[in-house]
Amino acid sequence: MHTWICPSFEKAMRLLAQRWTGMIIYQLLSGPQRFCHMESALGISGKVLSDRLKDLENEGIVKRTIYPETPVRIEYSLTDKGLAFEPIMREVERWSQTWLPSASP
Amino acid sequence: MHTWICPSFEKAMRLLAQRWTGMIIYQLLSGPQRFCHMESALGISGKVLSDRLKDLENEGIVKRTIYPETPVRIEYSLTDKGLAFEPIMREVERWSQTWLPSASP
């Protein structure tokens, strides 16, 4: 059994270990976005994006806002809890730039 | 198509989005460890741990050292590339402590 790792930390890691979760949060760090924009920006399928956004909404990380314009516009954005991922993303960025230099063309 | 996200960043995220990868790195940040110790500390199955350690070795994040004692001892440790994950883990820890306070008993 394993009881020696902090459960909060474990849960956070489990979130990030869900495929696409991190990329979705990173994508939303650049501002509120619509479903189909995220779909093409990330190269993710509608099904998985839909699932992930629902999960992230349930976790209180993403907020779904309906603008009842005509046509209706639905935007996804980060809550404070989601915005607080920024330092993590910055460190991932730093690590990747140091240790995974882009391949030569 | 999606070409606007840095490929290095994407690769780093894909690493972390592999289940257990983050937890294994975190576990090894506390020092070199043997297979069966990690197995029980993380509550991961031997099969998956074996797979992940192989992947991480190929990525140059984990080093496998054989001590030809009797009986033979095999230890897994982080390379510099692996140790450089520490700031990321610290930020994940910080986020989790702020936003995922442990449930009441």
Place this chain on the structure above:
DNA sequence: ACAGTTAGTTACTTTATGTAAGTAATTTTA
């Protein structure tokens, strides 16, 4: 000799992810 440990592997099941097409409500274009 027998049970236990270590570092795995193998076979099989379950879950997660990906792919492609479909839908319903609009809106733009010919």
Place this chain on the structure above:
DNA sequence: TAAAATTACTTACATAAAGTAACTAACTGT
């Protein structure tokens, strides 16, 4: 005005990844 496109999804199905449990092989301690 009919046909095509867009948005925000869902559904059905295929494949890949993870989990479970049992097994192996080499040793070791009792």
